[in-house]
Amino acid sequence: MNKKLISFVVPAYREEKNISLFYDEFKKTFADLEGKYDYELIFVNDGSPDETWEEILRLCEIDTNVKGINLSRNFGHQAALTAGYTNASGDAIISMDADLQDPISLIEKMLEEWEKGFEIVYARRTNRNDNWLKKYTALLYYRLLANISETQIPRNVGDFRLISQKVLKTFLQLPEKDRYIRGIFAWLGYSYSFVDFDRPERIHGETGYTWKKMWKLATDGILNFSTFPLKIGLILGVIMMLLSFGFFVYVTIDFFVRDTYYPLYKWLTIGMFGFMGLQFIFMWILGEYIGRIYNETRNRPIFIISEKININKKPHENTSKSVGFDAEL
Known part of the structure; x- marks a missing residue:
């Protein structure tokens, strides 16, 4: 029986202390799924100034299923996600952060929902371990977005999700630059399901989402999906x-x-x-x-890839040419 391939897209910025922990936790969790699935673990280094890329290279040497993408500079979380998506080969693709706040243990439940026929499976937060200011500003923002957006965007979901290969191919044809990816997937209109979880606290370091980056993400959500x-x-x-x-x-x-x-x-x-x-x-x-x-x-690309490790395939042929630039092609 041919195993289905699951791609994991993991953007990373200033995550040198979390990369190895993420990999170890991932291997423990996926060990129970290896009888049914193969995996490729795609780390995307978003121009980190620390040793994040060196940690990714080390893992690529010991596990050929680990793949590395190094962006030429910091392009932002949404661009890094897109760079990973363009190089994913799986029958299903799961995106998640490297800080372990997206529980790897949730993967099995997400795959179960996908096997039922859902094209998108959202990991929905039931609890946030953020400070009160971030928690309530996020609450107000999502309520505002729900009331003014022409697209119904699911609440309490981030970029921890599973998408099918069909959804990925559709997504990669979209040429827009200022991306609010969670809104784009909602706009595509495919069938979806939810898997609920409590979001744990960050283990090491601080989030790469500064207030400036969160403001950019919030304005992208409002202006891209509402008139x-x-x-x-x-x-x-x-x-x-x-x-x-x-x-x-x-x-x-x-x-x-x-x-x-x-x-x-x-x-x-x-x-x-x-x-x-x-x-x-x-x-x-x-x-x-x-x-x-x-x-x-x-028409500038939203990301530039300076280096790729363990990735031999070309990006998807149907990817919009204006999305990203790969210096290795």
């Missing part, structure tokens, strides 16, 4: 017109009935500053969308 920001101008414009009309009626009645005097310059000054604020908001919104159009039209 609501473009409607803010209409909403605020209608509110301002109603308030202006109401104030005009009030002043007119007060002037003729009570003979009250209102200095015009006071209201002109307040109105001027209010409209200046609105102009800046609109300029920011238009700037974000124009910036995204600029990113798409200049």
